[in-house]
Amino acid sequence: MDAEKFLNVRVHPKVRYIKLLQWRSLVRIGLLNVVTRIHEHTHLTQQISSLHATILDVKRDLAQLESELEKKKQSSNNSDEYASARSSAFRKKTVSFSSTATSVSYQTAREFMSTDSDVASIKSDNDNASIKSDTDNISIRSSNDTDYFSPDEDDDEFFDLSPANSEGQINGKDESTTEDWGSLSQEDDELTLTEELGAIPSLLCRVDQLLDGTQEQQQNAYNTLKHMESENKQNPQFLWRFAKATRNMAAIASKQGNTVEQKTLIFKAYEHIEKALPLDGNSADIHKWYAILAGARGEYLGVKERVKTGTVFKHHIDLALQLQPQDATLHHLLGRFCYEVSHLSWIERRAAAALFGEVPASSYEEALEHFMAAENYKSTAWKENRLYVAKCYIQLANYKETYTWLQKASVAPIVTPDDEIVQKEIEENLQKYATIPEL
Known part of the structure; x- marks a missing residue:
């Protein structure tokens, strides 16, 4: 009898029901956790698979483009008397960089600024525009205060890969047109210096002023350099200026909405x-x-190539900063690199690391240091750099400073076509952050 009561208590229906509910709850929680993990894993796997499929598609497209480009180059070389006179080895000479070829140590803006005393002699050489002239090459070092605008972050620019306009015209202006230099107000001592050097260095000195001028002046600079191209194909100081002028024309094409011309000009600039x-x-x-043109060209390559391009960009900016540590544009470009790296999401960083190797680390604070260094070294107001200072403060949730720097960027003068593009983004952000409650 006692045994029966004991058994009845142990198997009482209410106890059994309560135990069953508890087990059901535990099982339900466990299943929910498993389903959630499976869903997250599936989503991440799908993203990586989609990224891999995109890379394969881009590789196929790039192979086709390279094939077409090789055919066009061969056709162009057959009709080019100068190219036919060169050796086959020289025509095929290229420069390549490994994705791991960053032997230069990475320094912050503060470290660069702390080395000012060590590089005084380099800065003196640059500021005094020292000139080396011989029969094959004329080297003119411009002041490191010259304004070199970096490509816009929205520049999905430039890619036809077709040869440059054989007539050498930009917006109806013939390359043989004599330029009006009257608009350039040069000092007498500068004119005396350039007159002693002959026609070509004198033109290059004046072109430096045009390259950072208005749209019309930039077009004049391009047409002038285009006219000098055949005689200066082995002059590195001419070639980098021609590359810059061609990139300026791409920015003008971007402003006019001519995407085909944009792509063509960016690739031509990279070739120079x-x-x-x-x-x-x-x-x-x-x-x-x-570095600038490798980055601009990388915008139109596949994901893997863009990662490699980022490494090449960083490598050459570091080299340039060793030579000119007080160059405002170099600090701006390095700030752009740090900003973009910091902008990568966790998934993007993990996916890139899994497919292409470790992605460099940075922070918005480090980017801000370089943008502020550029602001300090620049003798004139730089609209785009001030916009990126504001962008860093946005990421750091300091909206009071954001609005302050957006206002500073807005009042900076509009000089180049790049400034016109940047001004639109500044105005959009001013409207957005003028209503932030923290302000």
């Missing part, structure tokens, strides 16, 4: 700077523009 690099590896300007 690629020829200049092996001719003079000690020029900060050449390393600077190689």
Whole structure:
């Protein structure tokens, strides 16, 4: 009898029901956790698979483009008397960089600024525009205060791969047109210096002023350099200026909405700077523009190539900064690199690391240091650099400073076509952050 009561208590229906509910709850929680993990894993796997499929598609497209480009180059070489006179080895000479070829140590803006006393002699050489002239090459070092605008972050520019306009015209202006230099207000001592050097160096000195001028002046600079191209194909100081002028024309094409011309000009600019690099590896300007144009060209390559391009960009900016540590544009470009790296999401970073190797680390604070260094070294107001200072403060959630720097960027003068593009983004952000409650 006692045994029966004991058994009845142990198997009481209410106890059994409660135990069953508890087990069901535990099983449900466990299943929910498993389903959630499976869903997250599946989503990440799908993203990586999609990225891999995109890479394969881009590789196929790139192979076709390279094949077409090779055919066009062969056709162009057959009709080019100068090219036919060169050796086959020289025509095929290229410069390549490994994705791991960053032997230069990475320094912050603060470290670069702390080395000012160590590089005083380099800065003196650059500021005094020292000139080396011989029969084959004329080297003119411009002031490191010259404004070299970097490509816009929205520049999905430039890619036809077709040869440059054989007539050498930009917006109806013939390359043989004599330029009006009256608009250039040069000092008498500068004119005396350039007159002693002959026609070509004198033109290059004046072109430096035009390259950072208005749209019309940039077009004049391009047409002038285009006219000088055939006689200066082995002059590295001419080639980097020609590359910069061609990139300026791409920015003008971007403003006009001519995407085909944009792509063509960016690739032509990259070809010019690629020829200049092996001719003079000690020029900060050449390393600077190689980095700029490699980055601009990388916008139209596949994901893997863009990652490699980022490494090449960083390598050449570091080299240029060793030669010109107080160059405002170089600090701006390095700030752009740090900003973009910091902008990568966790998934993007993990996917890139899994497919292409480790992605460099940086921070918005480090990017801000370089943008502020560029602001300090620049003698005039730089609209685009101030915009990126504001962008860093956005990421750091300091909206008061964001609005302050957007206002500073807005009042900076609009001089170049790049400034016109940047001004639109500044105005959009001013409207957005003028209503932030923290302000």
